[in-house]
Amino acid sequence: MSTPPFATELADNTPAKAPGPLKGSAAALLVPQARLSGPIPWVIAIMIALVVIAAAGGLALNNLTGNARAELSGAVTIQITEANETLRKQKAATAAEVLTAQDIVASLRVVPEEELDEMLRPWLGDGAGNQDLPIPALIDVQLSSASGPQEIARLQAALDADVPGARVDAQSEWLQPVYSALSSLQYLALALIALLTFACAAAVWLAARSAFSNHKETVEIMHLLGGTDAQITRIFQRSVVRDAAFGGLVGLGLGAGAVWLLGRQFAALDSGMVAGGVLGMSDWIIIALIPLAGVALALITGRYTILIALRRML
């Protein structure tokens, strides 16, 4: 009788060393997949799209406040209230002289009365140019440094001597409520991203668990034939990563599309403030990294879900 064709003795091939992962095709055979396993990739896509939109909003707000702050931080307004027009002009001229002498002043501009009239017309109507309604003289001052309380006090003191009735205001001061509103919005964006991350992990956890229970029999057989947890986990990881990659790309497309459309609409407003919120190259890079973070999150969640499920088996 001929000797049966046994393969080489496995125990000789595999000493204490743990066997490596299954090859791609062998792994794919063991846990066959429909093209996309159910709704999970789409759920991930929606989550990623929402994260992209929230992140883009947060980044735009960040740019907006950053730009506005930089622009306004050195800006100071001098207000001279004087009913008599001639006197007012005189005082403004004196104030301009005093201010120019200050070394912290980089530049200044006395705002012409016509400009002020123009600015106020929407509120005051044609009465804006009326002499009976005295308008204060305004001087825009750009400091060489940020306009802290110290600088304000210094300018005020310098003016008090020669120009009674002049008031120094930091522009950033009256924008403070706007800033705090904007930063609340940024925190809101962050909170949204955190919640979506959590929901995404939960979705992957559910998907991994259902994939695992669908293939429990195969897993048991692999175990009994000497498959290691690492080998089994990796097979499931593959499908989780594929689903997450699909969801990530679709989500990025949807989210970035929405952000781009919104950006165009805001650009149409042609407002100086909104222009400050335009997304830069680095912002788009961060947004493009979101799907990668999603895949990494799915990988880690999926991996631990499967490992924990395996621990329950002998």
Place this chain on the structure above:
Amino acid sequence: MNERAGDTVNFDNVGLRYGTEPEVLSDLSFTLFPGSFYFLTGASGAGKTSLLKLLYLAQRPSRGGIRMFGKDMITLPREQLPTYRRRLGVVFQDFRLVKHLTAFDNVALPLRLASVPESELQKPVDDMLDWVGLSHRVKARPATMSGGEQQRVAIARAVIGRPDMLIADEPTGNVDPEMALKLLRLFEALNRLGTTVVVATHDVHLLKKVPESLIMRLNKGRLTDPTGALKFPPRSTGPMGGGQ
């Protein structure tokens, strides 16, 4: 050469119960010697499969000690079980073929799990399927195979890696006597290469076909030892198992 130092298997007062049921195996104490051929017989429900589950490390006993290949299996950490399982070849009573894999891929599975390169497993798997008479069913999936065909795939998968110990649960229950004899020769060939063989069966005719085999009989979860062979090293084993 593998380290075959010590006994292949050593049970010390082992008991097994499922859940809170009464014990299905009680007071099992025996030694399996390297390179020997054992039959495990007993009525249906006597506990043959349960005993084999302990042997193929699918189940931990409720009490008692089990040593295999010189290592305590009770205290062995979970992560080390695969190393020992890869030294075993198992024919499950219910075959346990992976449903969506072809006959070829099922037989190749233990080799792939042990990281044998694809180029080295193609021929042995084809040859083994040929040897068990399934060369025409290489690409068939279990659902399309007869019980006997599935059983032969299961056997091919168990022996393909030349395990240190072969554990077969009713491996000839679904084939005709001629094929049964052929499969038995397969086990004997493996046994001659040094593999310890344990075959559970209630087919008494089979026992007589392997003259040098040792017989363990289970009766309601307790072991009887009609040939007395379990207590002493078998006389007839060659250099593999002798000289204990």
